[in-house]
Amino acid sequence: MELTGAEILVRCLRDEGVEYIFGYPGGAVLYIYDALFQQDDVKHVLVRHEQGAAHAADGYARSTGKPGVVLVTSGPGATNAVTGIATAYMDSIPLVVITGQVHTWAIGSDAFQEVDAVGITRPCVKHNFLVKDVKDLAMTIKKAFYVATTGRPGPVVVDVPKDVTVNKADYFYPETISMRSYNPVVKGHTGQIKKAVDLILSAKRPMIYTGGGVVLDNASEILTQFTRALGFPITNTLMGLGAYPGTDKQFVGMLGMHGTYEANMAMHECDVLIAIGARFDDRVVGRVDQFCPEAEIIHIDIDPSSISKSVKVDIPIVGSVGQVLQTMLKLIKESATRPDAAALEAWWSCIHKWQSLDCMRYDHGGDKIKPQYVIETLHNVTGGDAFVTSDVGQHQMWAAQYYKFNHPRRWINSGGLGTMGFGLPAAMGVQLAHPDAQVACVTGEASIIMCIQELSTCKQYRLPIKVINLNNRYMGMVRQWQEFFYEKRYAMSYVDALPDFVQLAESFGHVGLRIEKPSDVDGALREAFKMKDRLVFMDFVTDPTENVYPMIAQGKGHHEMHLPAHMTQERELA
Amino acid sequence: MRHIISLLLENESGALSRVAGLFSARGYNIESLTVAPTEDPSLSRMTLVTWGSDDIIEQITKQLNKLVDVVKLQDLTEGQHIEREMMLIKVKAYGESREEVKRLTEIFRAHIVDVTTTTYTIELTGAGDKLDAFIRVLDSASIIETVRSGVASISRGERGLQI
Numbered sequence: 001m002e003l004t005g006a007e008i009l010v011r012c013l014r015d016e017g018v019e020y021i022f023g024y025p026g027g028a029v030l031y032i033y034d035a036l037f038q039q040d041d042v043k044h045v046l047v048r049h050e051q052g053a054a055h056a057a058d059g060y061a062r063s064t065g066k067p068g069v070v071l072v073t074s075g076p077g078a079t080n081a082v083t084g085i086a087t088a089y090m091d092s093i094p095l096v097v098i099t100g101q102v103h104t105w106a107i108g109s110d111a112f113q114e115v116d117a118v119g120i121t122r123p124c125v126k127h128n129f130l131v132k133d134v135k136d137l138a139m140t141i142k143k144a145f146y147v148a149t150t151g152r153p154g155p156v157v158v159d160v161p162k163d164v165t166v167n168k169a170d171y172f173y174p175e176t177i178s179m180r181s182y183n184p185v186v187k188g189h190t191g192q193i194k195k196a197v198d199l200i201l202s203a204k205r206p207m208i209y210t211g212g213g214v215v216l217d218n219a220s221e222i223l224t225q226f227t228r229a230l231g232f233p234i235t236n237t238l239m240g241l242g243a244y245p246g247t248d249k250q251f252v253g254m255l256g257m258h259g260t261y262e263a264n265m266a267m268h269e270c271d272v273l274i275a276i277g278a279r280f281d282d283r284v285v286g287r288v289d290q291f292c293p294e295a296e297i298i299h300i301d302i303d304p305s306s307i308s309k310s311v312k313v314d315i316p317i318v319g320s321v322g323q324v325l326q327t328m329l330k331l332i333k334e335s336a337t338r339p340d341a342a343a344l345e346a347w348w349s350c351i352h353k354w355q356s357l358d359c360m361r362y363d364h365g366g367d368k369i370k371p372q373y374v375i376e377t378l379h380n381v382t383g384g385d386a387f388v389t390s391d392v393g394q395h396q397m398w399a400a401q402y403y404k405f406n407h408p409r410r411w412i413n414s415g416g417l418g419t420m421g422f423g424l425p426a427a428m429g430v431q432l433a434h435p436d437a438q439v440a441c442v443t444g445e446a447s448i449i450m451c452i453q454e455l456s457t458c459k460q461y462r463l464p465i466k467v468i469n470l471n472n473r474y475m476g477m478v479r480q481w482q483e484f485f486y487e488k489r490y491a492m493s494y495v496d497a498l499p500d501f502v503q504l505a506e507s508f509g510h511v512g513l514r515i516e517k518p519s520d521v522d523g524a525l526r527e528a529f530k531m532k533d534r535l536v537f538m539d540f541v542t543d544p545t546e547n548v549y550p551m552i553a554q555g556k557g558h559h560e561m562h563l564p565a566h567m568t569q570e571r572e573l574a
Numbered sequence: 575m576r577h578i579i580s581l582l583l584e585n586e587s588g589a590l591s592r593v594a595g596l597f598s599a600r601g602y603n604i605e606s607l608t609v610a611p612t613e614d615p616s617l618s619r620m621t622l623v624t625w626g627s628d629d630i631i632e633q634i635t636k637q638l639n640k641l642v643d644v645v646k647l648q649d650l651t652e653g654q655h656i657e658r659e660m661m662l663i664k665v666k667a668y669g670e671s672r673e674e675v676k677r678l679t680e681i682f683r684a685h686i687v688d689v690t691t692t693t694y695t696i697e698l699t700g701a702g703d704k705l706d707a708f709i710r711v712l713d714s715a716s717i718i719e720t721v722r723s724g725v726a727s728i729s730r731g732e733r734g735l736q737i
Contacts, residue, residue, distance in 0.1 A: 127642040181645040305636035
């Protein structure tokens with residue numbers, strides 16, 4: 001039986017097992033909405049702005065490992081989604097984004113709500129398609145899901161002209177697909193793996209550095225076994241937090257610009273670096289010619305172009321990190337050589353000395369709420385088991401530093417693109433995917449405003465997200481850079497006309513709380529998480545002068561950190 | 575160093591702009607780029623001339639391979655290869671210079687493909703430096719226009735870029 005393009009599209013989503021689709025209707029996608037309306041398999045979530053749709057689908061994908069699906073109309077619908085698509089692209093998140101398009105015969109005529117969606121999104125997608133014939137629609141959707149979810153994942157855009165959604169064709173959705181031009185490598189090269197294992201077992205000062213690739217490949221379990229079998233120190237990137245238990249004794253904290261003193265010093269001094277599913281991002285590497293100066297580097301990654309892109313590595317291994325780690329662990333267990341216990345002990349005692357300086361210590365005193373304290377309390381109140389989304393800035397770094405993530409896919413943030421406005425819509429996708437879980441959105445008063453309209457979506461779908469607004473009245477990270485590097489000229493980093501967030505939350509139908517005293521932090525968080533069916537917006541009035549430490553200034557080496565006052569004093573005394 | 579990279583890509587609208595977009599987005603150099611369908615109409619073959627350090631060329635080939643439309647890639651400069659470019663050049667040719675241009679055309683084994691009473695249009699095929707040399711020996715004031723095809727290249731020997 002012949003179906004319309006719109007019916008075919010919805011059937012494809014159903015057959016692909018899509019649970020939720022995040023979107024916003026408009027002229028070019030009305031036939032698709034009409035087809036969605038007449039079925040119950042795929043549930044549509046109506047956002048308030050297309051950027052929110054992309055972020056919500058992204059949060060859904062990050063927290064489940066399944067692809068997120070977006071449906072937006074042509075023109076502004078597509079352009080509004082671009083920030084969300086680019087966010088997913090930078091963090092390798094699988095999305096399938098369906099954009100409406102004007103009729104095929106009108107393409108190129110500057111028609112109403114026409115943009116070249118394929119052209120605009122090309123630099124920020126893994127791949128994109130324009131479907132010109134309804135006969136190609138089902139196959140294209142299949143390809144889109146296949147490309148988005150395999151190899152190094154990423155967003156795929158499918159641009160569907162309006163006439164394609166009304167024209168008819170027979171429905172056939174293939175179970176599997178192969179593409180002659182797309183065959184991601186999965187299995188690592190055996191010879192390279194053997195070489196890497198030999199180097200690992202000869203290391204005196206080894207270091208394991210892992211990124212988002214471990215989370216994406218669901219390889220946390222094998223990474224943990226591998227790390228424990230070796231007894232090596234391990235650090236995670238911002239994107240990799242939770243891949244290894246954050247409270248484990250072998251974990252030395254996050255690395256990079258706002259990483260711990262011990263993680264960065266260990267990077268600087270290590271002799272063998274095992275990089276796993278990480279991409280040597282500039283916020284991690286700092287100064288390239290000072291990066292791990294002593295180390296021979298092993299790099300495992302599914303994307304060959306990530307290898308030796310910024311830092312030259314000695315033993316590259318292209319493949320799925322989970323599979324490669326599995327093989328490596330087997331070889332390590334079979335090997336007659338054991339890690340050098342004496343050298344490792346000396347290395348750990350060196351690391352313990354760095355740890356004893358306690359770089360994460362902050363001043364608890366005074367009557368101002370310290371943002372770090374809010375995050376630590378959030379950890380305690382939620383048992384360290386919540387899904388935490390964040391926006392971008394100081395609050396993001398504090399959440400990363402002080403909420404010790406013990407499980408993968410719990411820490412949801414825009415690491416690569418650094419998109420303010422990400423946190424709240426992402427939390428919607430997380431909460432829909434995990435209706436009974438505790439979901440917190442850690443944000444700041446500047447970021448939250450960027451997608452504040454989604455509070456309305458949260459009301460419509462009764463999403464009991466807990467918004468933790470660390471309100472310091474500044475764009476805190478901008479202010480921090482201006483304090484450090486622009487002689488305290490605080491250009492445009494102070495927002496002089498903030499809303500009353502309590503009233504704002506209430507006007508959207510939610511619960512609003514303002515917390516102004518440190519002694520109220522714990523109680524407020526407990527009260528909020530008890531309200532299991534309500535969104536609670538907590539406006540924490542925090543110390544406006546607090547900075548994120550440690551900090552490596554842009555282009556500096558790992559050993560050249562800005563340190564908190566107590567560390568610089570102690571170092572001077574020593 | 576200068577590299578000639580040959581690509582087989584899906585003959586689909588947008589494939590060329592993916593390659594061109596990659597080069598501009600990542601700041602890579604392009605000296606020339608030519609593309610046309612192959613004997614299999616579902617495939618296009620592109621010849622790309624670029625230059626850069628070994629690290630940059632490695633990234634260029636990896637990034638090109640990552641494009642979903644790219645089926646196969648070969649860096650022809652890694653082995654022996656033949657490089658050709660075609661040029662059409664229209665020159666003023668009257669009076670004394672008419673005979674001189676004709677003589678140069680013969681020396682370069684070029685062909686005159688269009689003639690008017692005052693001009694010749696000459697077709698010349700060869701490696702890029704041969705084309706450059708021909709332009710140099712002509713009086714620059716006599717050149718009306720030139721058009722070059724960009725480099726097409728193929729490896730020597732029995733093996734070829736196939737799927």
